[in-house]
Amino acid sequence: MRSLYGAIVNYKFNYMKKSKGLGDSIEKITKATGIKKVVDIVSKATNKDCGCYERKKKLNKMFPYKK
Helix, strand or coil: CHHHHHHHHHHHHHHHCCCCEHHHHHHHHHHHHCHHHHHHHHHHHHCCCCCHHHHHHHHHHHCECCC
16 A cells, blocks of 8 residues: 555656646646657666756746746
8 A cells, every 4th residue: 555655646746747848748648648758768778867857847838827
């Protein structure tokens, strides 16, 4: 039962939080489709940062969602 609770908490943390802008929405899509996992593997193998965090911040600033 404990692992089910952990899965629910993980789901709520990653997918239910409100997006602040386009960058957050793209992050949710890439996590849900598995693209983020592939990017992380390639990034680790090549020893290069993917730049996802910086890109997300920039997109959120350029295309914020109205409150």
